[in-house]
Amino acid sequence: MNLNDSPDEVRPAASEAGLTIAGRTYASRLLVGTGKYRDFDETRAAVDASGTEIVTVTIRRVNIGQHAHEPSLLDAVPPDRFTILPNTGGCFNAKDAVYTLQLARELLDGHPLCKLEVLGDEKTLFPNMPETLKAAEALVKDGFEVMVYCSDDPIQARILEDIGCVAVMPLASLIGSGMGILNPWNLSLIIEQARVPVIVDAGVGTASDAAIAMELGCDGVLMNTAIAHAREPVRMARAMCLAVQAGREAFLAGRMPRRFAASPSSPMAGRIA
Amino acid sequence: MVSVTIEVNGAAHVLRAGRTLHDLIASLDLLGKRVAVAINREVIPSPRWPGRILKPDDRVEVVVAIGGG
Numbered sequence: 001m002n003l004n005d006s007p008d009e010v011r012p013a014a015s016e017a018g019l020t021i022a023g024r025t026y027a028s029r030l031l032v033g034t035g036k037y038r039d040f041d042e043t044r045a046a047v048d049a050s051g052t053e054i055v056t057v058t059i060r061r062v063n064i065g066q067h068a069h070e071p072s073l074l075d076a077v078p079p080d081r082f083t084i085l086p087n088t089g090g091c092f093n094a095k096d097a098v099y100t101l102q103l104a105r106e107l108l109d110g111h112p113l114c115k116l117e118v119l120g121d122e123k124t125l126f127p128n129m130p131e132t133l134k135a136a137e138a139l140v141k142d143g144f145e146v147m148v149y150c151s152d153d154p155i156q157a158r159i160l161e162d163i164g165c166v167a168v169m170p171l172a173s174l175i176g177s178g179m180g181i182l183n184p185w186n187l188s189l190i191i192e193q194a195r196v197p198v199i200v201d202a203g204v205g206t207a208s209d210a211a212i213a214m215e216l217g218c219d220g221v222l223m224n225t226a227i228a229h230a231r232e233p234v235r236m237a238r239a240m241c242l243a244v245q246a247g248r249e250a251f252l253a254g255r256m257p258r259r260f261a262a263s264p265s266s267p268m269a270g271r272i273a
Numbered sequence: 274m275v276s277v278t279i280e281v282n283g284a285a286h287v288l289r290a291g292r293t294l295h296d297l298i299a300s301l302d303l304l305g306k307r308v309a310v311a312i313n314r315e316v317i318p319s320p321r322w323p324g325r326i327l328k329p330d331d332r333v334e335v336v337v338a339i340g341g342g
Binding site: 072102104176222224 | 281282283284286301302303306307308309310311314316318334335336337338339340341342
């Protein structure tokens with residue numbers, strides 16, 4: 001495998017038709033989270049600027065006795081306008097994750113698409129893969145379409161695909177860290193073998209990170225903090241939209257080989273004097 | 274008046290005996306809101322709320338979608 005010199009070899013069948021997940025095709029390859037915004041107006045403005053069609057949300061207990069008449073997230077980001085991807089953020093075992101998504105499915109009128117994440121510990125938020133596999137199996141059996149946050153381990157990714165997950169979503173670096181694409185080689189190994197979309201989930205810090213993920217041949221990028229914690233979230237959402245498109249175009253175009261030596265862009269023949 | 278004590282989202286909640294899940298959701302001002310409900314970790318679809326009488330020690334969970342990544 002050659003990471004940058006021959007991207008066409010990585011994914012020869014790459015198409016420009018859009019991102020297809022569980023039989024539905026989305027024009028945008030950017031998926032965004034809805035956490036950490038100042039308010040729902042900012043959330044919606046960022047979502048709109050990002051051009052995303054898939055928006056992830058978290059399921060939590062209602063605050064009893066409070067906020068019954070306050071606006072809700074799904075008023076700002078309505079399910080008839082966006083594909084809502086409920087996630088299991090904050091779940092540390094398979095049982096809680098499965099239960100959370102059963103509630104989410106009820107909340108979203110039976111909608112089966114979900115984002116499974118089972119976390120290992122609070123310090124790293126690294127996925128707990130044994131619990132993730134257990135939950136994925138139970139959810140697929142129960143009819144869910146599971147997009148799964150996972151380690152950037154090609155073997156785990158393959159197992160998740162074999163279980164029937166509709167997308168594998170390896171981390172590029174720790175959730176919320178903004179550290180960028182730390183192991184492009186592992187991501188490439190996953191991309192090379194995958195028969196379902198590979199979406200980088202977690203770690204993107206700025207537009208170039210998103211572009212790099214897409215240039216590697218990822219099918220999409222999911223991010224939250226990189227937009228929400230930018231100085232100007234709405235502007236960063238727009239930047240991410242462009243970066244994902246640019247990275248995808250560059251991947252399809254196929255980058256030039258890296259060379260150690262210089263190579264003049266102007267012909268040497270016919271020089272004056 | 275006979276009352277029963279249940280748990281709603283982790284906190285004790287006292288109501289009159291014979292009250293249904295529908296009554297509870299109405300009393301919380303959540304009817305018509307986009308919420309999902311489970312009792313004892315079993316999801317109860319809203320058409321079944323009126324028929325589900327709350328029993329002592331039922332653990333009710335009422336959830337919504339909030340911002341997250």
